[in-house]
Amino acid sequence: MPQLWSSSTSPQSASSGSLPWRPQATRGPTPEPPSLFTSPAFHGKSLGAWASQLTVKPASAADAAASEVEQQAIQAAIQASLAGGVAVELAGLENATGEYNCFLNAIIQCLWHIPSFREQLMRWDPDMAQENTVTSSLVALFGDLTQEAAKAKSAAAEGAGAKPGAAQKHAVAPTALREALADLTGCSFELGEMNDASEVLLVLYEALKGAQDSKGVPEEQQLVERSFGLHVTEAVCCGACDLRTQESAYTQYFYNTSVAALRQMKAAQPVGTSFGQLLHAVDATHRKSCDTDAGGCGAQHPVTHTLLNSPAVFTIQLAWESAHESALNISTSMAAVQEVLDIAAVYPGQQLEPHTYRLSSLACFYGAHYVAFVRGGGGGGAPWLMCDDASISVVGGWAQVLQRCGLGHIQPAVLFYTACQGDKE
Secondary structure, eight states, X not given: OOOOOOTTTSGGGGGGOSOOOOOOOOOTTSOOOOOTTTSTTTTTOOHHHHHHHTOOOOSSHHHHHHHHXXXXXXXXXXXXXXXXXXXXXXXXXXXXXXXXXXXXXXXXXXXXXXXXXHHHHHTSOHHHHTTSHHHHHHHXXXXXXXXXXXXXXXXXXXXXXXXXXXXXXXXXXXXXXXXXXXXXXXXXXXXXXXXXXXXHHHHHHHHHHHHHHHTTOOGGGSHHHHHHOEEEEEEEEETTTTEEEEEEEEEESOEEEEHHHHHHHHHHSOTTOOHHHHXXXXXXXXXXXXXXXXXXXXXXXXXXXXXXXXXXXXXXXXEOSOSSOOHXXXXXXXXXXXXXXXXXXXXXXXXXXSOEEEEEEEEEEETTEEEEEEEOSSGGGSOEEEEETTEEEEEESHHHHHHHHHHHTOEEEEEEEEEOBTTBO
16 A cells, blocks of 8 residues: 655654654553543533533632633533524444544544545545445445435434434444454554544545555546645755755645644734744744755754645644643643634745635544544534534534633644635635
């Protein structure tokens, strides 16, 4: 199977500090941590009541008073996000005790909620889809999700769906895909083991690329390349020597950044600095020397990265320092992340079209469990939904997603931004 640039080996990842936390492979019978919808603290409670279970007891009376006011505001916002009566029209993915499917389920939900990717994959010729068991299982699973989503939408239209705002459990099984991944040579996706979401994403990309390679599809026309590929050149440009050294070119499928560096950069930049500008500022802290072997002076300069294309999806991988960040660190870090991203700010001075992208989905973890936030249908104004294995629930606006992350110690790991074509996404 072809090897793509991985998040840990792509040159750009060197500028992003520590690598993302990766869960250790675990075997049964240790149960997977309870999901947000199955934990005793959540069961039978409103979202506001659940949020109150997650607060830490303040150290002082003054802190307690401030915390109570803050929690009241957050709970009111969460409840307000449910007041619009938005019905859930999606299907979840099964994850029985001991299966450890959550890392895969989160990625599948994120990918399925990228319309351009979903529609192109569903149009694949059956012969190409059957080139390997991973691609055939993935295409079949996308078909099952599409059918079940249509049923849920029909039920909602007839008033037979789940109560708006409630956790809906109408799920399909990812078993065939999970087994296909477990059968891959050289991979570690054994049944009953937890794994990393970004790693399984790359393996899915490799399987899709392998299927199209076998059918002779040119690389530039392949689904993964057109959807996610970032064609990047990098170099050290020295004004004193008038030299361009340390040059390289590569394709990567994640833009990697350090969460700690992003948080620190946001604190140092003026109010109103965009997410794209922050990403560029963090990247500019990565320096290399003007290569003396090429006649350079040895002075340190920022590495200049040039993006040669605008993919359909701009994917960002966030590198956290640990799997158990504090609520404060999560909240202050995620305050830097915005729903709209201008990649022309990430790579300034370049003519990129399209250059405006909107966040469509994100895979997240808390402890050793993965969930996904996805935007419901209807474009930028649609509410955000939370996919926690078989359970799907309405979260509300982006502010409510950020609140949920802070309160629940949920750490986003992979962000999927889709290109905006005028008013059409």
